[in-house]
Amino acid sequence: MTDTSNQRLLAHLAMLAFALMIAGSFTFGAMVVDDIGPVPLNAIRFVIGAAMMGAFAFGPMRQKFVFPAAPWRFAILxxxxxxxxxxMFIALQFTAPIATSAVFTLIPLMAAGFGLVLLGQRTGPVGLLSLLLAALGSVWVIFRGDLAVLAAFDIGKGELIYFVGCLCYAIYTPLLRKFSRGEPAVVASFFTLSCTALWVCLYGVPSIAATNWLALPSHVWWVILYLAIFPTALSFFCVQFASLRLPAAKVIAYGYLTPVFVIGFEGLVGHGWASLSVLAGAAVVVLGLLVLALVPERSAR
Known part of the structure; x- marks a missing residue:
């Protein structure tokens, strides 16, 4: 196996880890939903995540801290x-999580389009078919295999708001590669996380100031620590690493595994297992992603 093949295999494994960590955040996040608002929670997770990534990059990894060239790149990312x-937070004020999850399934297809426009990455008919297969399986899992619920899905204000966010997510991955100037992944992740934390904090100033941080229960801080380390710092690193080695559509498509892993986590913690119909949808997701992973890149700069 060549070094390039090894790097691509590591990139696929990184995105598997990404999906696992994101799925875990749903289980742990549900434990603190009544104790802290979503914006303060995410502001503190990004601040801590950026600090941890910086400590790792400029400590054990021995990277030299240098203010990046063209810092506007990280501001945009x-x-x-x-x-x-x-x-996502705004949309959930107007719609249910199941609806936002359904909108999320559009991201890999949009990422494929942005990857073509920005980087010349061609997914190809087999790749597109596998994306559609994984998307259909994911939608089936999200709607719990209930055709009546799927038929009742309606596009409203919340869905449109979240669609704007999904567009931003879809363009983010190809821009990681386009904006890269050879910085190590840990360094690029630190600056991206720092800018994300800054933007979220600016948006959430009122709710952050209104939060009684000293009165938060201890379990909230444990969850914040988990969110900061795994679905924030490490997941950003995984996406940064994979985006330089795989087409954008393949990177983002691993998000389809999130509801599949959520099923597993919920079953393992004793919340019950999904029906066979839903598990069949999960199998379709896995099959679609497996085909997508095996499809060679036709053009990737």
């Missing part, structure tokens, strides 16, 4: 991620 997260 951070803004895109901040818009994605904030739009």
């Amino acid at each position: 951070g803004l895109l991620m901040a818009v994605y997260f904030v739009s």
